[in-house]
Amino acid sequence: MKNISGYEFVQQFEKVVPLWLAEEKDPVGLHVGDLGQTVRKVMVTLDVRPEVVQEAIEQNVDFILAHHPPIYRPLARLDLSDPQTRMFADLIKHDIRVYAAHTNLDNANNGMNDWLAEALSLTDVEIMDVSRTIPLKRLNVYAPKTHAQQVRDAITKAGAGNITDSYQDCSYSMSGIGRFTPVGSANPTIGEVGAPEEVEEERIEVILEENKVSTVMEALYQAHPYEEPVFEVYTIDQMQPEKFGLGRVGNLPEEMDLVAFVHHVKRSFAVEGVRVVTPPNGLNNSIKRVALCGGDAGKYYPKALQKGADVYITGDVYYHTAHDMQAAGLTVIDPGHHIEKICMPKLKEMVLEWKKTLEWDIEVIASSVDTNPFLFDHQL
Ligand SMILES: [Zn+2]
Incomplete structure (x- = not known):
C-alpha cells in the first residue's frame, strides 16, 4: 500500500475527468488547501455546505471531492460570522483540501450525465450537444x-x-x-x-x-x-475522434405514458416529487425518447428538440423558460437539481477502484448529509 499526495490523486482523477472538459469560466479544480500533503481519507459530496464541512472534520477527512464548486463567485470578504464563509476557515484550520469537478464531470464520458441516463435505464445513449472533440x-x-x-x-x-x-x-x-x-x-x-x-x-x-x-x-x-x-x-483529419458534450439522449426500453414515466423518474432518482411542463394537449403524449441534462440546464431545451426527444429532464427550470418550452411543444420534467447526488456512490466507486488497482493507502467515504434545500409539503 502506498501513500499518495494530493497531486497524485488529482493527476489520476484528471485522466478520467480532465479540466479541459469544463465549460468556460467554471471554477473547477482545487478550491482550498495544499495538494502537496498526503491524502489519507477522501470524502465525496455533491455540495460543500457548512454541515458537510463539520461532517468532514468529525470523520477526520483530509480531502473533499465535490461536484459543485464551493467558491462559485469570488468571495468579497472573509467575515467569519457568516456560516458559509466560516466553513472556509474551518477547512483551512483542519487541513482539509477541497477539489471540485463540475461541468468537466458533466461533460465527461461515463460521467454525471451518463450516470443519470443509466439510472433511467436508457439505451442507445448519445451526447445531446457535442461541443468538444480531441x-x-x-x-x-x-x-x-x-x-x-x-x-x-x-x-x-x-x-x-x-x-x-x-x-x-x-x-x-x-x-x-x-x-x-x-x-x-x-x-x-x-x-x-x-x-x-x-x-x-x-x-x-x-x-x-x-x-x-x-x-x-x-x-x-x-x-x-x-x-x-x-x-x-x-x-x-480523416478519423472520427472521441466526442464530448452536454446532456444525453436515449431510448426507454418500452414506450410509456406521461404518468407512468413520471413514476419512473421519481423511482429512478429517489425523489419525492417532480414539476412537469407540458405543451397544450401534451398530457396524452407517449414517451420513448428521453433527453436529460443534470443541474440547471433549462436553456439547452432546443438541443433536446433537435434530437427528437419526447421529454427533456433537467433541474431548476425557470418560469419563462417553461413558457418557451411549452410553446416549442416540448414536455419537460424538473426532478430538482439534487438528482446529481448520484455522483456520490459513483465517485466513491471510482476512487475505491484506484485504491485497489494502484494500491493506494487511502480511505474513501460518501457524505451522509442531505444537502437538498427543498422539501415537498407532504414531507413536513
Ligand atoms: Zn449541479
Whole structure:
C-alpha cells in the first residue's frame, strides 16, 4: 500500500475527468488547501455546505471531492460570522483540501450525465450537444528490430494506439533499412563514429489523442535505444475522434405514458416529487425518447428538440423558460437539481477502484448529509 499526495490523486482523477472538459469560466479544480500533503481519507459530496464541512472534520477527512464548486463567485470578504464563509476557515484550520469537478464531470464520458441516463435505464445513449472533440495525431517512429517491441510496448502503455474504448494497443509496422553515419560528438548505440551504418529497422505507426502526445513522447524517449530517435507526429483529419458534450439522449426500453414515466423518474432518482411542463394537449403524449441534462440546464431545451426527444429532464427550470418550452411543444420534467447526488456512490466507486488497482493507502467515504434545500409539503 502506498501513500499518495494530493497531486497524485488529482493527476489520476484528471485522466478520467480532465479540466479541459469544463465549460468556460467554471471554477473547477482545487478550491482550498495544499495538494502537496498526503491524502489519507477522501470524502465525496455533491455540495460543500457548512454541515458537510463539520461532517468532514468529525470523520477526520483530509480531502473533499465535490461536484459543485464551493467558491462559485469570488468571495468579497472573509467575515467569519457568516456560516458559509466560516466553513472556509474551518477547512483551512483542519487541513482539509477541497477539489471540485463540475461541468468537466458533466461533460465527461461515463460521467454525471451518463450516470443519470443509466439510472433511467436508457439505451442507445448519445451526447445531446457535442461541443468538444480531441484532434487525433499519428506518430511514426523508427526503431531497430531488436528494440521494436520495447518501443511499441512503451508508447501503447502511455496511451497511444487506442481506437475508441473498444480497441487498444493498435499499431502497424513496416520493415526497412535505416542508414546513418555518426559524426562529431555522437555516442551511437549501434555503430561507430565516422562509419556508415545500416540497421534493420521497423517503422511503427500509431494514432493517439492530441492531449496524450507529451506523455507518449516521454515514454518513447525512455524506451528507444537510440541517442536521437527518429519520429514524426502529425495531425490527421480523416478519423472520427472521441466526442464530448452536454446532456444525453436515449431510448426507454418500452414506450410509456406521461404518468407512468413520471413514476419512473421519481423511482429512478429517489425523489419525492417532480414539476412537469407540458405543451397544450401534451398530457396524452407517449414517451420513448428521453433527453436529460443534470443541474440547471433549462436553456439547452432546443438541443433536446433537435434530437427528437419526447421529454427533456433537467433541474431548476425557470418560469419563462417553461413558457418557451411549452410553446416549442416540448414536455419537460424538473426532478430538482439534487438528482446529481448520484455522483456520490459513483465517485466513491471510482476512487475505491484506484485504491485497489494502484494500491493506494487511502480511505474513501460518501457524505451522509442531505444537502437538498427543498422539501415537498407532504414531507413536513
Ligand atoms: Zn449541479
